Amino acid sequence: MNWHPAVKSAVDLACALVLLSALAGCKEQRLSVGAPAPRLAAFYLDGRPASLDQWRGKPVYLTFWSSGCGGCAADMQTLQKLTDTYGDRLVVVAVNTDPEQTDIAPFLAGLQIHYPVIRDQLGITKERYQVIGTPTSYLLSAGGAVVEAHQGMQGEPALAAMFQNAQRDKS
Incomplete structure (x- = not known):
């Protein structure tokens, strides 16, 4: 379709405003300790959407990381040992x-x-969880509420204690 430049510009602007308002609506849910955890807007590496609902009934340790973060790598290795x-x-x-x-x-x-491992391609989950740097982590109760928030590397002693405490508290 060959539109007049002014009409095309107005249509482009309208489309951009619709997209921005849709994305803004997706970001409304925010973090609050003691409240239900914000929804994920992230995907598995194979493209499937991820949801916290699939882990309901178990405590979840949600850790935000980036590949250039040494503290992330150290904590992730410890988390794998604890998972094992x-x-x-x-x-x-x-x-x-x-x-x-x-x-x-x-x-x-x-x-x-x-x-x-999931990816937050649009940054919506990162914004909902108020992540300003990595690693940033959250312990969620088995019922889906935010129990604890941590910024920075936790280290093996703190992570091991958190795993042990989470086993006792199944709320």
Whole structure:
């Protein structure tokens, strides 16, 4: 269709405003300790959407990470060891915040990560969880409420204690 430049510009502007308002509506849900955890707007590496509902009934440790973050790598290795020890009694979910074009496969292969890894391609989940740097992590109760929030590397002693405490508290 060959539109007059002024009409095409108005249509482009209208489309952009519709898209922005739709995305803004997706970002409304915000983090609050003690409240239900915000929904995920992220996808598995194979493109399937991820949802916290699939882990309902188990505590979830949601950790936001990036491939250039040394503290993330150290904590992720510790989280894998703890996952191997505790099984699926507490689910670790790693949310990658790198741009979509970043190939994270070598990073994950090097760490031998076997717990769920999802990508936050649009940054909506990162915004909902108020992530300003990586690593940032949240412990969610088995009922889906935010229990704890942590910024920065946690280290093995703190993560091991968190896993042990989460086993006792099944709320």
